[in-house]
Amino acid sequence: xxxxxxxxxxxxxxxxxxxxxxxxxxxxxxxxxxxxxxxxxxxxxxxxxxxxxxxxxxxxxxxxxxxxxxxxxxxxxxxxxxxxxxxxxxxxxxxxxxxxxxxxxxxxxxxxxxxxxxxxxxxxxxxxxxxxxxxxxxxxxxxxxxxxxxxxxxxxxxxxxxxxxxxxxxxxxxxxxxxxxxxxxxxxxxxxxxxxxxxxxxxxxxxxxxxxxxxxxxxxxxxxxxxxxxxxxxxxxxxxxxxxxxxxxxxxxxxxxxxxxxxxxxxxxxxxxxxxxxxxxxxxxxxxxxxxxxxxxxxxxxxxxxxxxxxxxxxxxxxxxxxxxxxxxxxxxxxxxxxxxxxxxxxxxxxxxxxxxxxxxxxxxxxxxxxxxxxxxxxxxxxxxxxxxxxxxxxxxxxxxxxxxxxxxxxxxxxxxxxxxxxxxxxxxxxxxxxxxxxxxxxxxxxxxxxxxxxxxxxxxxxxxxxxxxxxxxxxxxxxxxxxxxxxxxxxxxxxxxxxxxxxxxxxxxxxxxxxxxxxxxxxxxxxxxxxxxxxxxxxxxxxxxxxxxxxxxxxxxxxxxxxxxxxxxxxxxxxxxxxxxxxxxxxxxxxxxxxxxxxxxxxxxxxxxxxxxxxxxxxxxxxxxxxxxxxxxxxxxxxxxxxxxxxxxxxxxxxxxxxxxxxxxxxxxxxxxxxxxxxxxxxxxxxxxxxxxxxxxxxxxxxxxxxxxxxxxxxxxxxxxxxxxxxxxxxxxxxxxx
Amino acid sequence: xxxxxxxxxxxxxxxxxxxxxxxxxxxxxxxxxxxxxxxxxxxxxxxxxxxxxxxxxxxxxxxxxxxxxxxxxxxxxxxxxxxxxxxxxxxxxxxxxxxxxxxxxxxxxxxxxxxxxxxxxxxxxxxxxxxxxxxxxxxxxxxxxxxxxxxxxxxxxxxxxxxxxxxxxxxxxxxxxxxxxxxxxxxxxxxxxxxxxxx
Numbered sequence: 001x002x003x004x005x006x007x008x009x010x011x012x013x014x015x016x017x018x019x020x021x022x023x024x025x026x027x028x029x030x031x032x033x034x035x036x037x038x039x040x041x042x043x044x045x046x047x048x049x050x051x052x053x054x055x056x057x058x059x060x061x062x063x064x065x066x067x068x069x070x071x072x073x074x075x076x077x078x079x080x081x082x083x084x085x086x087x088x089x090x091x092x093x094x095x096x097x098x099x100x101x102x103x104x105x106x107x108x109x110x111x112x113x114x115x116x117x118x119x120x121x122x123x124x125x126x127x128x129x130x131x132x133x134x135x136x137x138x139x140x141x142x143x144x145x146x147x148x149x150x151x152x153x154x155x156x157x158x159x160x161x162x163x164x165x166x167x168x169x170x171x172x173x174x175x176x177x178x179x180x181x182x183x184x185x186x187x188x189x190x191x192x193x194x195x196x197x198x199x200x201x202x203x204x205x206x207x208x209x210x211x212x213x214x215x216x217x218x219x220x221x222x223x224x225x226x227x228x229x230x231x232x233x234x235x236x237x238x239x240x241x242x243x244x245x246x247x248x249x250x251x252x253x254x255x256x257x258x259x260x261x262x263x264x265x266x267x268x269x270x271x272x273x274x275x276x277x278x279x280x281x282x283x284x285x286x287x288x289x290x291x292x293x294x295x296x297x298x299x300x301x302x303x304x305x306x307x308x309x310x311x312x313x314x315x316x317x318x319x320x321x322x323x324x325x326x327x328x329x330x331x332x333x334x335x336x337x338x339x340x341x342x343x344x345x346x347x348x349x350x351x352x353x354x355x356x357x358x359x360x361x362x363x364x365x366x367x368x369x370x371x372x373x374x375x376x377x378x379x380x381x382x383x384x385x386x387x388x389x390x391x392x393x394x395x396x397x398x399x400x401x402x403x404x405x406x407x408x409x410x411x412x413x414x415x416x417x418x419x420x421x422x423x424x425x426x427x428x429x430x431x432x433x434x435x436x437x438x439x440x441x442x443x444x445x446x447x448x449x450x451x452x453x454x455x456x457x458x459x460x461x462x463x464x465x466x467x468x469x470x471x472x473x474x475x476x477x478x479x480x481x482x483x484x485x486x487x488x489x490x491x492x493x494x495x496x497x498x499x500x501x502x503x504x505x506x507x508x509x510x511x512x513x514x515x516x517x518x519x520x521x522x523x524x525x526x527x528x529x530x531x532x533x534x535x536x537x538x539x540x541x542x543x544x545x546x547x548x549x550x551x552x553x554x555x556x557x558x559x560x561x562x563x564x565x566x567x568x569x570x571x572x573x574x575x576x577x578x579x580x581x582x583x584x585x586x587x588x589x590x591x592x593x594x595x596x597x598x599x600x601x602x603x604x605x606x607x608x609x610x611x612x613x614x615x616x617x618x619x620x621x622x623x624x625x626x627x628x629x630x631x632x633x634x635x636x637x638x639x640x641x642x643x644x645x646x647x648x649x650x651x652x653x654x655x656x657x658x659x660x661x662x663x664x665x666x667x668x669x670x671x672x673x674x675x676x677x678x679x680x681x682x683x684x685x686x687x688x689x690x691x692x693x694x695x696x697x698x699x700x701x702x703x704x705x706x707x708x709x710x711x712x713x714x715x716x717x718x719x720x721x722x723x724x725x726x727x728x729x730x731x732x733x734x735x736x737x738x739x
Numbered sequence: 740x741x742x743x744x745x746x747x748x749x750x751x752x753x754x755x756x757x758x759x760x761x762x763x764x765x766x767x768x769x770x771x772x773x774x775x776x777x778x779x780x781x782x783x784x785x786x787x788x789x790x791x792x793x794x795x796x797x798x799x800x801x802x803x804x805x806x807x808x809x810x811x812x813x814x815x816x817x818x819x820x821x822x823x824x825x826x827x828x829x830x831x832x833x834x835x836x837x838x839x840x841x842x843x844x845x846x847x848x849x850x851x852x853x854x855x856x857x858x859x860x861x862x863x864x865x866x867x868x869x870x871x872x873x874x875x876x877x878x879x880x881x882x883x884x885x886x887x888x889x890x891x892x893x894x895x896x897x898x899x900x901x902x903x904x905x906x907x908x909x910x911x912x913x914x915x916x917x918x919x920x921x922x923x924x925x926x927x928x929x930x931x932x933x934x935x936x937x938x
Contacts, residue, residue, distance in 0.1 A: 038889070094889055103888045130853045137887050657893065658822035662804075675786075675818075677806035683818075687890035695887060709802070709819040 032211030033157065035728060037169045038093050038140040039063040040159040040204060041070060042100040043120070045077050045085040054237045055250055056085035060160035060204035061120065062213060063141045066697075068104070068122035069272055071265065072203035073218055074111045075359055077118050080336055082251060090122060092139075097168050100161070102126055109272040113335035114184065114361030116218050117265045119272035137695040140642070142205060144269070145212025147261035150191060152176055152375060156259070158197050158217050160204025164232055164250055172197050176259075178352045181325065181371050183308055184264070184361045191215055191259035192352060199230065199253020206259045215259035220338040220357040230254065257356055271579040274603060274630070278572055278580045281534045281596035283587050290332035290364060294388050299328045299396035300503065301384075305369060307429060308615065309507040312411035318404040319379050325371030326384045328394060333360045340387040341370055345380040353377075357390070363585060366567065367508055406445045410452075410497040410505035413441045424479065425518070429509045429614045432520035433561045437482040439495050441505055446470050450500055454480045457494040459565075490563035490590055510614050512562040519618055523611045525593075526557045526621035538594050548626030553602045555609045557619060558593040562586050569612035570597060574605040575630050583612075605630045640697030641723040645732035646690045647708070655690020656710065656736060663694060664705040670717035673707055700725040706734075714739035785935070788813055793831060794907070798935035800928060823883045823895040825917040825925050827932050832910040840875040840903050843910050847901065848879075856882040856894070866902050869934050874904035880919060898922040902933065911938050 041061045046053040061072035070090065076083050088107065091100035104122045111118035122139075124130055150156075158172045174195020182189035191206070197217050206215040231249035238246055271277070302310030302325050303317060310327050317324060326341070333339075341355040353372055362368050379401035386394045416426030416438055424440045431437050439454075448471055456464040464482055472478065480495070482488070488511045497505040513520030529540035530550040537554040546553065562568070565585045572580040580599075588595075599607065604626030611619040643663075647656045663681045664673055673679055681704065684692040698704060701722055708716040713736040723730055752760075785798040788805065793812045799805070803815040804824075812831055816824040832843060844863070851858045861878040868874050877900065884894045899916035913933060917925040 092888055094891065125856075127856065129856065132854055137889075140889070658895075660818045660820075660824060662818060675802055675804050677804060677808055680804070684887070685885050685892070687887075687892045689891060691890050693887040693889055711819050711821050 031729060033159075033171065033207075034096065035140055036062075036142050036157075036205060036207055036211055036213075037096055037159055037171065039142045040093065040161075040169045042091040042161045042165055042169075043070070043072055043077060043106070043203070044087075044089040044091070044102070044165075045083050046087045046089060047085040048087060049237075053087060053089070054085070054248060055164075055235060056248065057083035058161075058164050058200055058250055058252070060201050060217075061090070062159070062203075062205035062216075063139050064144060064213065064269065065273060066138045066141050068106075068136050068139050069109065069141075069269075070106060070120040070122070071205075071216060071262075071269065072118055072120065073216065074113050074116050074118040075220060076203060077120065078108060078111050078113060080113075088120060089126070090120070091165065093169055095168075099165055099168055104131075109275070110268050110277070112265075112268055112361075113359060114363075115260065115264055115268070116220070116359045116361070117216060117260060117268055119265075119268055121272065138642075138697070142207070142213045143211065144262055145208050145210065145214045147188065147191075147214045147263040150176055150188075150208065150214055150261070152178065155209050156191075156193060156195070156214070157207045158193075158195055158201060158204055158259075159207070160197070160201025160217065162198045163200055164234055164252065170201075172201070178372055178375060180258075180353070180355055181305070181369070181373060182361070183368060185261065187373055188261050189264070190218075190355065190358075191261060193257055193259060194351065195257075197256040199251075199256060202253055202256055213262055215261045216265070217256045218258055218260040218358060219253050219256040220359050254356065257351060258358060267578040267581050270574075270577055274574065274579060276572075276574070276579050276602065277600045278570070278582075279534075279598050279600070280570065280582075281537075281598065282592075282594070290334060292332050294330070294332045294334070294337050294360075294393075296328045296330050296386050296388065296394040299326060299384070299386070299394050300506075301325065301396065301398045302327055302369070302371075304373070305371075306412060308369075309367070309413070309429075310369070310505070312409050312505050313503050314398070314407075314409075315502070316398060316402075317377070317400045319401050321377045321400050322375065323371065323373035324377055324382075324398070324400070325369045325373075326386075326396060327367060327369045328386065329366070330360075330362065330368050331365040333362065333364055335359055335361065338389050339393075340390070342385045342387065344383045344385075345378065347381075347383075350382070353382075357387075363567065363583065365565070365585075408445045408447065408450065408499060408504075409443070410499060411442045411444065413439050413495060413497070413505050413507035415439050415495075415507070415509040418479065418481075422479075427519055427616050429507075430513075430520055430522075430616055430618075431488065431509055431511050432513050432515040433488055433490060433511060434515060435483060435487050437488055437493065437509070437511070438479050439481070439507075440477055440479045441497060442477050443472075444475050446472070446474050446499075452500075452504075453496075453498040455496045455498070456482045456484075457496070458484070458489070459491050460494075490561045490566070492563070492565065510566050512566055512613060513618075514560055519616065521560065522562055522613055523557050523559050523595075523619040526555065526609065526619055528607075528621070528623035529554045529556065534596055534598065537596055537598070544622065545624045545628075546626075548604050550625060551601065553599045553607060553623060553625060555597045555599075555621065555623075556594050557611070557621075559595055560591040562613070563590060564588075567614060569610075569615070571610040571612065572599065573608040573610070574602075576606075576608070603631055604628065640699050641727045641730050642694065642697055643723075643730050643732070644691070644693040645730075645734060647686050647692065647734045647736060648690055649713075650735040650737045655686065655688075656713070657686055657688045657690060659686045659690070659692075659708060659710040659713075659736070660684070661686070661692055661694075661734075662707040663698075664707060666702045666704065668705065669719045670705040670707050671719075673705070698723055698730075700727070708734065708736065710736060712738060785931075788815075794938060795829060795831075795911075796937040797829070797932060799827065799932060820918070823885075823897050823916070823918045825921075825928065826915070827929060828914040828916075829936075830912045830914070832912065834905060834908065834910050838910070840905075840910075843903060843912070844875070844877045844901065847877075847912070851879075851881070856884065861898075868902075868904060872904055872906075874902050877901045877903070896920075900929070906938055 045057040057076040059076035061070040090104045091102045105124040106120040109119040109121040172195045174193040178192040180190035181187045231251045237248040304311040337360040338357045340357045343350045343353040414428040416424035450470040453467045513522030527542040531537040531540040569583040608622045661684045665681045682694045686692045703720045705719045784801040788797045799815040806814040812829045814828040816826045858881040866874040866876040896919040898919040902913045915929040
């Protein structure tokens with residue numbers, strides 16, 4: 001009897017080894033999709049009210065790293081006027097065909113309200129217990145792809161939840177129909193799709209045909225009528241015994257047709273993965289609210305964008321035009337403001353070039369553009385209507401069609417200072433404080449006798465105007481100058497060129513800093529210090545090299561002649577990879593010293609600070625922490641096989657609950673296992689159905705062994721099974737014989 | 740219809756057959772005795788653990804998984820135990836002149852309450868170690884759920900006891916945890932462990 005069982009055990013061991021060795025095929029698109037669906041989570045933003053958690057907002061999220069980093073939309077998780085909850089609950093896909101189950105609580109690791117992207121970190125169990133560092137089981141996560149390789153008509157799949165947690169994760173398929181350009185992200189600020197994506201899938205991942213994450217389905221929670229979008233009453237939030245209109249309505253949003261490319265979130269992701277937080281100390285922590293209601297003005301069309309400004313101003317475009325951009329001024333905007341562009345062609349809505357309601361990402365005031373390039377615009381009369389929070393805020397019309405004409409125009413304005421030979425020197429859009437500002441522009445197809453004007457503005461107020469009759473050649477370039485009384489003061493300037501009374505070209509520049517070569521000396525004297533707190537940073541010794549595990553890395557610099565409101569950008573990089581970028585208006589003194597920015601708990605690495613004004617780099621400085629190179633993140637490198645399966649009773653074929661499976665590494669066979677933790681790669685425990693799942697991926701082409709000893713069953717071992725690089729998942733069944 | 744109601748004839752065994760039967764029975768008895776002996780030997784078999792740095796020597800049950808990688812001196816777990824793996828853990832903590840046993844036990848309680856489900860202290864008691872040294876014990880319980888969050892793991896009620904004593908300027912704490920249903924019968928493993936523990 002015993003010998004028979006021993007033989008059975010041996011046979012089963014062999015079978016187990018064979019099944020493990022031969023299991024798994026090359027990852028199929030379906031398997032990729034399954035993995036992506038498993039990594040798709042449902043997120044509740046909730047508010048604790050006495051003993052209840054009241055759901056305020058819901059969204060879809062995607063796990064992008066094994067340690068539980070989740071990417072989603074910011075508007076539904078970051079506290080705001082609509083979503084004012086203080087707790088984030090993460091529901092996981094336990095069974096793909098069933099609704100998700102709440103499992104964890106999360107916190108916001110980093111967020112950008114303008115981009116409408118947030119990174120969440122799982123920090124607590126559902127009951128509020130802290131999850132100790134490194135003890136969160138490995139979670140399924142998706143692979144991040146390259147959004148820059150996406151083309152028009154590419155197939156995409158969007159994963160998410162179609163309602164408020166009642167149904168299993170779903171996918172919607174569609175194609176990329178257009179790219180929408182904005183200043184924040186260039187020509188690919190948005191992907192447009194005709195896939196019907198429900199509002200609750202906002203924050204869900206969009207995947208290319210290889211199953212890689214290329215974007216985030218994104219939509220603001222304001223409908224087209226200006227009020228809250230469609231919403232659902234799911235809870236008796238006022239506890240009056242009935243659920244009706246007096247209860248909180250969970251916004252679910254309109255259908256989504258916009259995808260935020262993942263490339264715009266890369267620095268946010270890197271900052272969250274490395275747990276790097278940046279604090280800007282030398283500015284007021286609470287900025288003053290806008291002085292009035294948000295508004296758009298001066299809507300104009302341009303055929304192309306040059307360094308963020310219109311190349312020229314057009315009132316019509318020839319047939320077969322490939323690009324068109326609407327420029328406009330904006331003021332009093334915040335990241336809470338929702339804006340929208342509706343485009344009609346010959347009176348019929350054109351969804352391809354429209355932008356549904358999205359959160360504003362451009363700061364409080366400035367010049368904005370939205371449009372599309374490198375794709376055909378059909379002939380017709382286009383009406384562009386801008387909306388703010390659902391209300392019309394400006395409209396402009398343009399006709400596309402007919403043959404290309406030799407149109408009289410000004411174009412391509414750049415600013416600088418004239419050298420002795422009369423050439424414009426400088427960087428084009430930033431000038432130092434001084435006496436004169438010069439602007440060079442191109443002119444085309446002009447005729448003698450045409451009237452033209454150059455109008456200069458400083459901080460929105462006209463400061464100079466010249467009106468003249470054109471007496472030069474038809475084509476060429478010319479220079480106009482501004483010499484204000486008292487010289488050029490720091491601040492924002494604008495030049496408008498009119499031809500026969502119509503605006504033909506316009507561009508802006510910033511005056512800041514002292515003269516100092518091609519770039520004005522706006523920021524200088526960069527230095528780094530380390531200190532426990534900001535108060536001690538100024539007195540701390542300056543260095544460019546710091547030991548590992550410093551509490552904070554402080555960057556200090558001085559500045560001169562930069563006016564309030566001038567747009568400037570702080571960019572941090574580690575090992576040449578950006579992890580922080582923030583553009584904001586200048587809000588402190590015009591001139592000063594010891595501006596302080598810190599990075600908390602920086603890991604070893606080569607840190608670089610870049611300061612930009614008007615998108616031009618003014619200052620750059622580097623410091624080394626520790627060995628000057630980021631530590632290798634094992635989790636970020638993981639690309640192995642997730643081993644899962646089921647342990648069953650050989651006689652009954654029922655799953656066996658609560659069995660521990662020991663996975664041994666390549667250095668030991670099962671027979672050599674000495675029951676020492678160092679020999680163990682991972683442990684897994686079967687659930688009530690006998691299912692198990694190892695929490696770390698197995699390296700490819702590496703032999704592993706398995707040992708199972710369970711009370712009431714004969715021991716089971718298997719040696720030498722391994723997986724190939726392209727096997728993402730392996731599922732095995734292990735039979736145990738009673739003994 | 741007739742039935743054969745006659746008794747079967749007695750089987751007559753040869754002398755050789757009788758001896759064979761007797762020897763077979765004897766062999767079975769010897770085999771069973773040997774099996775029981777081997778089983779007891781297997782159950783009672785121990786592995787020696789020595790940590791010179793911590794000054795600790797212990798005997799723990801064979802085929803329990805030894806782990807020295809955490810914030811403990813050693814941890815051994817019975818991986819064959821279905822459900823919650825019975826565990827013995829030894830930790831050492833520095834003590835100051837004003838540190839009391841209760842300070843340390845309360846510190847353990849506060850820390851565990853952050854991570855263990857429904858952690859509750861059941862009581863404190865005095866404990867006399869084999870060398871007649873006085874120690875303090877703290878009993879507690881919590882709920883364990885160790886499967887992946889992607890699976891349907893059931894929870895287990897776990898009972899535990901910490902035995903704390905001071906030795907050579909440090910606190911030595913032996914923690915023992917087992918499924919509450921088998922805690923009492925598993926306690927003998929703890930007692931054997933403590934009997935052999937040198938620190």
